[in-house]
Amino acid sequence: MVAFHGKQEVKDLYLGRVRAHRAADQLQQNFGYWRRDGNGEFRGCAVGCTLHSSNHGAYEAELGIPRILARLEDGIFEGLPAERAQAWPEEFLSAAHPGADLSMVWPQFVVWMLSDSEWGIARFAKTDKTRAAIERVAEFYGRLVAGDAIAYREWRDADAYAAADAYAAAADAYAAAAAAAAADAYAA
Incomplete structure (x- = not known):
């Protein structure tokens, strides 16, 4: 496209x-x-x-x-x-310029959105487990940007891990749920 x-x-x-x-x-x-x-x-x-x-x-x-x-x-x-x-x-x-390949815009945005030290969601993590879930999804998107193929199972597992953390820590749910949504969006 x-x-x-x-x-x-x-x-x-x-x-x-x-x-x-x-x-x-x-x-x-x-x-x-x-x-x-x-x-x-x-x-x-x-x-x-x-x-x-x-x-x-x-x-x-x-x-x-x-x-x-x-x-x-x-x-x-x-x-x-x-x-x-x-x-x-x-x-x-x-x-965007006509003919530009926009396929990596979303993955690049997700890496920034999750991990940027000033604006990223990771700064809202209240537990190490939540931070790890966010970093895991950001890592997957970073790999995608770098050209690595990531198996559907890996995306699904990252989604499940981030979602489980979101439910386990209600106060931290916003940050973990955002990571889960990012992984789910790609898996879909």
């Missing part, structure tokens, strides 16, 4: 669409994907204004962008301050 199926015109189409929706004040957080408001006008979130639907998987078919990145775009959009969120869909689509 390559970004925008290797075609500048595909990128231009979707960038033009999100720019037009932003200019028309149709880009809205916490509204839903793509639907009519009380005045009969269409509005939507980052994904809705890009696709005119709620199907994150359509990013793959229509834009050549992995659906996990569509979900990431959506989550970031909804969590940004309102003014900052307005520019996000355009920035997201602008970041």
Whole structure:
């Protein structure tokens, strides 16, 4: 899968669409994907204004962008301050060049998200067991980025280990559950 199926015109189409929706004040957080408001006008979130639907998987078919990145775009959009969120869909689509291989963007993001010393989830670990679960999943993603093949069984075991820790330590559940979700997302 390559970004925008290797075609500048595909990128231009979707960038033009999100720019037009932003200019028309149709880009809205916490509204839903793509639907009519009380005045009969269409509005939507980052994904809705890009696709005119709620199907994150359509990013793959229509834009050549992995659906996990569509979900990431959506989550970031909804969590940004309102003014900052307005520019996000355009920035997201602008970041990739037509033909770029985006397959390692999610694994690289997960390594950062789990293990970065300043921003990573590992800093929230309250026990050594939780820290180990997070580090194990980050290690797997690091191996993936390095080009190693990781067996499904290894992903499943990492998921089970991280999930078991999440349930065992309720106070630490947020950090361990994030690690489990990252492993599960790849296994799926």
